[in-house]
Amino acid sequence: MKQEIAYITSLIGDPVRTKILWTLLDGRAYTATELAICADTSPQNISMHLGKLIQANLLVAEPQGRHKYYRFSRPEVAYAIEAIGNLIPDEKHRKIVGNTNNAAIKHCRTCYDHLAGEVGVSITAELIQQKFIEPEGKTYLVTEKGSAFFSEFDIDTDELKKSRRIFAKPCLDWTERKPHLAGALGAAFLEKMLLSDYFRKTKDSRAIVITAKGQQQLYDRFKIST
Incomplete structure (x- = not known):
């Protein structure tokens, strides 16, 4: 249990990922480009951070046309x-x-x-x-x-x-x-x-x-x- 909590806190404690999660609190789904702008980072860097958040089941990505939209995986997040x-x-x-x-x-x-x-x-x-x-x-x-x-x-x-x-x-x-x-x-x-x-x-x-x-x-x- 302690290891799992440490893993989650290390994920959300990163400044870029914190900005991503805080942005998503408005209930909207965002593209990676939009989140990169909100987090003031590059498209390449945002992809790495989004991948980690998805792997931890904190976010999900929903394809729509040419884009993927990211949102919380569940309200508890x-x-x-x-x-x-x-x-x-x-x-x-x-x-x-x-x-x-x-x-x-x-x-x-x-x-x-x-x-x-x-x-x-x-x-x-x-x-x-x-x-x-x-x-x-x-x-x-x-x-x-x-x-x-x-x-x-x-x-x-x-x-x-x-x-x-x-x-x-x-x-x-x-x-x-x-x-x-x-x-x-x-x-x-x-x-x-x-x-x-x-x-x-x-x-x-x-x-x-x-x-x-x-x-x-x-x-x-x-x-x-x-």
């Missing part, structure tokens, strides 16, 4: 990378989140395929407060009241539970250092909010824009002012 951000010492953490350049990311962003940041954490806290979900160990349970709430977004929680993916779990938010909702339920909830035009993704960033409609919904449903 994204959760682990996000969680590492919580190991940043408090003083450095305060400087990072206090930097005005990070304001949009801190406020509302994607964490792979679910919602994070101040807004994601606030929504999760309200879901618990209003007894739509309940913490149970390392997971969340959806109450009968919660099933009715999520059905308003056309989310069938019973169907989601049949997925091989973890249904609902807390993911420790690296900027807020409090949990936000992850798992199949968190992904489905963000997807419906995007389809309803409450949220919009931004180009080349994990930041999420909250529309006027979304601001109204957040206040009406959760008394959250953005």
Whole structure:
């Protein structure tokens, strides 16, 4: 076990591979050329790093036309990378989140395929407060009241539970250092909010824009002012 952990930490500890993994946290799939630009390295070097990450089953490559697109092999990889951000010492953490350049990311962003940041954490806290979900160990349970709430977004929680993916779990938010909702339920909830035009993704960033409609919904449903 110790050898396996050492192998994984040595892989993700490399500066280039860290940049690759951090870039993929926005939930998109990238070509090798795009990742080389994000990691500020050469196409030849990026191929070597991608090969190692694929061999370790942290990434997968999906051919599409003339290109291959790289993404996380499973959601748990994204959760682990996000969680590492919580190991940043408090003083450095305060400087990072206090930097005005990070304001949009801190406020509302994607964490792979679910919602994070101040807004994601606030929504999760309200879901618990209003007894739509309940913490149970390392997971969340959806109450009968919660099933009715999520059905308003056309989310069938019973169907989601049949997925091989973890249904609902807390993911420790690296900027807020409090949990936000992850798992199949968190992904489905963000997807419906995007389809309803409450949220919009931004180009080349994990930041999420909250529309006027979304601001109204957040206040009406959760008394959250953005």
